[in-house]
Amino acid sequence: MEYLNIAIAKGRLVDHTIDILRAIGINFPDYHEKSRKLIFEDPVKKIRIVLVKASDVATYVERGATDLGVIGKDSLIESGANVFEVVDLGFGRCRFVVAGLEATVLQKHKFIVATKYPKVTNQFFTERGQTVETIHLNGSVELAPLVGLSDCIVDIVETGRTLQDNGLKVLAEIFEISARLIANKASFKTKHSRIDDFINHIQSVVNEKGAVGQ
Amino acid sequence: MMQKLTQFVPKGVTGMEPSEFEVKEEVLSRIKQLFKKKGFHQVQTPIFEYYDLFNEIKGTIDKDQMIKLIDTDGKILVLRPDATIPIARMVAEARETKDGKPVQKYSYVTSIFRMNNDPQNIQSREFTQAGIEWFGSDGVQADAEIITLAILSLIEAGVDAFTIDIGKANFYKKLIEQIELAEHEIQFIQRLIENKNFLELESYVQELMIPAPYKEALAAIPTLYGEPEKVFARANQVAVNDEMKMEIEHLEKVVRELEAAGFGNFLTVDLGLINHLNYYSGIVFHGYIAGYGQPVLLGGRYDGLTKQFGYDTKAIGFAIYADHLITALKAQEGGTRSWNI
Structure with a gap:
């Protein structure tokens, strides 16, 4: 065999x-x-x-x-x-989410999203009819909005602990995986x-x- | 220039050294001889064509995958992205000019050009296809004959273990036509079927507002694969109309023919094989070689094609991806692609 x-x-x-x-x-x-x-x-x-x-x-x-x-x-x-x-x-099991600082306005013009997942990100924002600029990062994505690299991030979260420790909030749910x-x-x-x-x-x-x- | 001239080769194309080319030529000449013996006449079609031809005729190639050039008058040309459409045109032309019965059995061995997403693969943009097209034939006999030729081609090429997987896209088509769904819902369902995503399809279908037997049939489609006997029995259980049952009956007859000819061991059936639904009108089949990750042969019946050139006739054919076939043959002989542990 x-x-x-x-x-x-x-x-x-x-x-x-x-x-x-x-x-x-x-x-x-x-x-x-x-x-x-x-x-x-x-x-x-x-x-x-x-x-x-x-x-x-x-x-x-x-x-x-x-x-x-x-x-x-x-x-x-x-x-x-x-x-x-x-x-x-x-x-x-975890969830794809959009996360950022609490005051983030999702509808903003010229919105910048940092992510390890450009496909999922583009698909999500395209379906909402919003054009965004995607920055492809390979890790520590949570850092991007904190240092002004992006307005928000798209990432997977399991418990939400990493987001919380870095002062980020879930702004929108994308889907479960x-x-x-x-x-x-x-x-x-x-x-x-x-x-x-x-x-x-x-x-x-x-x-x-x-x-x-x- | 930063690169050495010897490294100056575009992505996705490659030359072949004598030792490699001789192997390929040897395999192809055996296949060509077989096609000839079975009464197929080899033809050649232009290396570039008008983009509009492939844009207007319903085919299987993604427009984005065609390699485009601009003609002196500004018209867009494409490097031969497919052999079947130009041959179908040839058949439609021949019917108009010659008296008597035109040639109906064509074969070809030719380079195909596509803009593939896989630039790493050195043969992704120019590769060789060897295939046949048979016009004016219909029914169980013709279908079985063409699948037989596909099997014989792989045997002739020296393949030890392979599977021809046969489907009937209309089984699904006759079901989905009966169900009122939005286009995006249908697209989603088709993707789940093509990916054999049984569970996600099941839960998606359960949410639809359609009668229970339709739900059952739809959810069953990707599970209808494997041993022909079992698949036919289950398919008849879930079929919701006579048309679906007729599709099964036809497929069953073709499989019986092939089994009677001693080819049963090479066959599996898959009613979830529904790619290129608008192109294939009947039987479809894929050839896989054991241990090789991609199909080496694709074929099926496409009765609607020549009609678009103003000549309504039946048609069936297949193409062998010669470069994949050669790589698979190398692996079979214990080459680099098998596991070395």
Whole structure:
């Protein structure tokens, strides 16, 4: 039997994913949080995981370097990748929001938005019929309105703690996101019975977990 | 000039050294011979055409993806973005000038030019397609014959393991036509189906103010894939009208033909294959090679195309993405693209 390869976004999604895989009997004996290894395998179940940067998961899957991937919906949308989006894994829940200082006026002319997510940002403001200038940053986006780089930010928030600590408020909600299982379209066809089984198992674990409110 | 002249190559195009080119030529000549043996005649179409041709004729190529030039009289030209539309025009012309039955089986091996979003890929803007177009044929036999030729082409090229995934876009079309929805709702639903986003589609459909059987059918579409037998049974359960059932019946007959010819192992079915709905009028199919991430073959029936040139005839065809095929063949032989651990 051939290996099924899964790319997972490094960071908070890894542990959740490994928990779900464990629940369907897939184990990676040499995996522990501190490990610097990037590839782990379950030689019995023929499953391999590779840990990659969140924004690269979609690329691995789209180009067929891995059959499947676990990725936040935020990165998936930004990537614009041509893949199947087969399971809402339920974990990694957070919200896309517009945030800024309390006094920010959203309707202002020549509005400047700093974000890691230019696609989501443009889509949101276009739908509102507002033209904005987007500044693409790679991190610490909260800083932008504080130093006068932008009027507000578009970012994902989980608890709102970072916003609060930096004196920012949520000005508008965009949408909720969570982690997704994605599949390469060709693998989905050429290994369909294996991938189908895998998806069904994952889906049933997710359904059970959903009941207790992950 | 900052760069060395040897590095002075535009993005998305590449030359081929003898060793690479010989491999490609060898594979293509085998495919060409097969097309010829099956009665297809090779043709050539112009390397540039009027933009208006591709703008006015309903096709499968995004206008933004065409590579444009300006003619001396100010008209916009495009580098050949597709082979099918010019060949359809050729057929419509031939009908007007020749007496007797015009040639109806065409083949081509040609460069296609597109402005792709992936500038990293060295063959994203110029790539080779090898394909066939068969005009004036209709029905189960013709559909099965063309899919057979697609299968034989991949075998002839030396592919070990591949899947031909067959769909019938009209199964979905006959359903969505019955439901009153706004254009943006339909677009959203189609995207969810194309992405096999089962759950999001399910919850979206539940919110719509439409009868329950329609909800069930719509939510089921992306799940109707895999083993033909199972898919047909389930599809007949969810079909809400006779037209949908007729689409299944046709697809079932085509699959039976192919199974009887011993090609069953190569087939899967997917009724969620609904890309280019306005172009394809019947059966559609994609060819995938095991271990290679992208389709290497695309095809289907497009009966409406020649009518736009004033000649109403049936048409079916497919194109092989030769460069993808060669890369996949290399990977199959244990080249660089397989996992080395």
